[in-house]
Amino acid sequence: MKKKKVGVVCPQCKKKFNYYDSDFRPFCSERCKQIDLGHWLEESYNIPSGEPLQEEDFDKIEQEELKKDS
Numbered sequence: 001m002k003k004k005k006v007g008v009v010c011p012q013c014k015k016k017f018n019y020y021d022s023d024f025r026p027f028c029s030e031r032c033k034q035i036d037l038g039h040w041l042e043e044s045y046n047i048p049s050g051e052p053l054q055e056e057d058f059d060k061i062e063q064e065e066l067k068k069d070s
């Protein structure tokens with residue numbers, strides 16, 4: 001049976017590799033997969049979970065703005 005060959009570009013390092021050669025599809029290597037997963041976790045951690053801003057957040061923003069003015 002002929003092995004399938006599909007050239008794809010790793011979304012992480014932009015390196016070209018054979019899709020069916022990698023155990024970490026759609027990434028070329030475990031490292032790239034881990035990096036992407038790390039980014040994803042970091043991003044989801046930073047994104048507010050749909051909650052409205054708290055009063056203390058406004059205070060913080062206000063203080064930052066005051067710092068800029070002075």
Ligand SMILES: [Zn+2]
Pocket residue numbers: 010011012013014015027028029032
């Ligand atoms: Zn890669």
